[in-house]
Amino acid sequence: MILIDTSVLIDFFRGRETDKTRLMDKAHEMGIPYGISAFSYMELLRGARTDGEFAKLREYLSTQAIYYLPEDEEAYSGVAYMYFDLLRRGVTPRNTVDLFIAFTAIANGLMLLHDDRDFDMMASYLPELKMFEA
Secondary structure (H helix, E strand, O other): OEEEOHHHHHHHHOOOOOHHHHHHHHHHHOOOOEEEEHHHHHHHHHOOOOHHHHHHHHHHHOOOEEEOOOOOHHHHHHHHHHHHHHHHOOOOOOOHHHHHHHHHHHHOOOEEEOOOHHHHHHHHHOOOOOEOOO
16 A cells, blocks of 8 residues: 655646656556655645635545544654754755655555655664565
């Protein structure tokens, strides 16, 4: 199962053909289940430019599987520790939301499909963060 990051979905919605959107199409053709994180859901909706675009995007996203963090403080302390651990290794993630998305993938046992170098950097230090690279 695959968690598709906002970075891939933005290109998909804008009609851009990239290596990662082609990989998303390939996963779909292969029948590999995929979804988005609640954080990507929020990121995509906040990027809408009009009420109509917001409504259309929300309608489409409501048809997708949405993955969440576990509902306890352990998940949030896990995200904080991941950030702490990366910092002490000399790596500073640029976007806190990416940490939540990475932790969502890990907590739900999902491979991540992304087009964001921060995830590659995180994965080099977090062996439990698996990437989809069919």
